[in-house]
Amino acid sequence: MFKYKCLNPIAGVGLELFNNKYDKCEDVNDADAILVRSASMHDMELPDTLEAVARAGAGVNNIPLDKCADKGIVVFNTPGANANGVKELVLAGLLLASRDVVGGINWVQSERANEDIAKLTEKEKKNFAGCEIKGKKLGIIGLGAIGVLVANAATHLGMEVYGYDPYISVDAAWNLSRSIKHIQAVEDIYKECDYITIHVPLLDATRKMINKESIAKMKDGVVVLNFARDLLVEETDMVEALKNGKVKRYVSDFPNTTMAGAKNAIVIPHLGASTEESEDNCAMMAVKELMDYMENGNIKNSVNYPACDMGECIHACRIAINHRNVKNMIGQFASVFGEADINIANMMNASKGDFAYSLFDLEKAAPEEVISRIKTIDGVLKVRVIK
Numbered sequence: 001m002f003k004y005k006c007l008n009p010i011a012g013v014g015l016e017l018f019n020n021k022y023d024k025c026e027d028v029n030d031a032d033a034i035l036v037r038s039a040s041m042h043d044m045e046l047p048d049t050l051e052a053v054a055r056a057g058a059g060v061n062n063i064p065l066d067k068c069a070d071k072g073i074v075v076f077n078t079p080g081a082n083a084n085g086v087k088e089l090v091l092a093g094l095l096l097a098s099r100d101v102v103g104g105i106n107w108v109q110s111e112r113a114n115e116d117i118a119k120l121t122e123k124e125k126k127n128f129a130g131c132e133i134k135g136k137k138l139g140i141i142g143l144g145a146i147g148v149l150v151a152n153a154a155t156h157l158g159m160e161v162y163g164y165d166p167y168i169s170v171d172a173a174w175n176l177s178r179s180i181k182h183i184q185a186v187e188d189i190y191k192e193c194d195y196i197t198i199h200v201p202l203l204d205a206t207r208k209m210i211n212k213e214s215i216a217k218m219k220d221g222v223v224v225l226n227f228a229r230d231l232l233v234e235e236t237d238m239v240e241a242l243k244n245g246k247v248k249r250y251v252s253d254f255p256n257t258t259m260a261g262a263k264n265a266i267v268i269p270h271l272g273a274s275t276e277e278s279e280d281n282c283a284m285m286a287v288k289e290l291m292d293y294m295e296n297g298n299i300k301n302s303v304n305y306p307a308c309d310m311g312e313c314i315h316a317c318r319i320a321i322n323h324r325n326v327k328n329m330i331g332q333f334a335s336v337f338g339e340a341d342i343n344i345a346n347m348m349n350a351s352k353g354d355f356a357y358s359l360f361d362l363e364k365a366a367p368e369e370v371i372s373r374i375k376t377i378d379g380v381l382k383v384r385v386i387k
């Protein structure tokens, strides 16, 4: 029996995929697996019994990835599962930044008791007039699951789209419309574009990438959209740029005390992935990833361990070993099995950065002393008998 703990509400259609081998628990210390959305796990004590964390969503900056990897805890996310939800809200953001719909609606509310509202409207509407996005230049920084969808949709709205992503995946490149201009230096996005939208993960390398210096390189009256993470932007610099008009509008999906009341900021309460469809997609993908890991030891879409998939075990026994990516680990595991007179029927090893993962299918069951010996090998972080 496996126990899972939800740190955030997770869509029922996902949780219903758990079969009768799984039980929900309330205490994280009882959990074999955790499901999470944006709850911060950085200050959490992670129990030694925890095997996996599944982020029902894309961003994993709320999870201590290295600390988890060090404890042999595999962290999954759900790439692309909420991308369409975000894309649609980015399109709304482009329009909200161009037409003062929010100001107009607020004005209508303030005049709702006025009997002359219809007549007054025709006089006052000039205060909320805007511009069209057709023909404008849109720069996209980060062409992953979301960036590609935004790029393609924006071309259909008549925008001239510039895309920048030095690490673009082959899949993303295949999906990108041919009309998107491939930009090699992010400065060209800053220099050329009327609208700039960021779709990169929050990493040390991307933190505060939009700041006084980058804003100074942008066109006067540029619109900046941030549906990725607030910490990608030095927001005190952005507040200043909004005040002096360098940036016309900043659309952000991340309210905080700096930006919530800032002039010319349009701040949305982190609604990018808050659609029925995205929540369902993320929950289902996260649960499937967890079940395949718990039941078969297979890893798909992990952000701190390598992909590794041997399907279902058809042999007597399967052992999963999370370990450091150092030399001679496989040799040591094989010696332990050999000395116990156990033949390896199938095996797979893969690495990601400092961490590695090995699956061994054995022709006979490994006794407890074999498992104990493997656990004592220097560099081994976790050992599980899957079958």
Ligand SMILES: NC(=O)c1ccc[n+]([C@@H]2O[C@H](COP(=O)([O-])OP(=O)(O)OC[C@H]3O[C@@H](n4cnc5c(N)ncnc54)[C@H](O)[C@@H]3O)[C@@H](O)[C@H]2O)c1
Residues within 6 Å of the ligand: 057, 058, 059, 060, 079, 080, 082, 083, 086, 141, 142, 143, 144, 145, 146, 147, 164, 165, 166, 167, 168, 169, 172, 199, 200, 201, 202, 205, 206, 227, 228, 229, 253, 270, 271, 272, 273, 274
């Ligand atoms: N507002 C929301 O509700 C919401 C929802 C989903 C994701 N997000 C955020 O959006 C981010 C992107 O999501 P995604 O699903 O498109 O992720 P993704 O991993 O598919 O794409 C990220 C892309 O950024 C690129 N990249 C990395 N560093 C870069 C850099 N320095 N310059 C340019 N490109 C760079 C990568 O190569 C990748 O193609 C997530 O990490 C998350 O923080 C927010």
Ligand SMILES: O=C(O)[C@H](O)COP(=O)(O)O
Residues within 6 Å of the ligand: 037, 038, 039, 056, 057, 058, 059, 060, 082, 270, 272, 273, 274
């Ligand atoms: O990174 C993500 O997937 C988004 O920011 C969505 O976060 P949420 O699941 O808390 O809505």
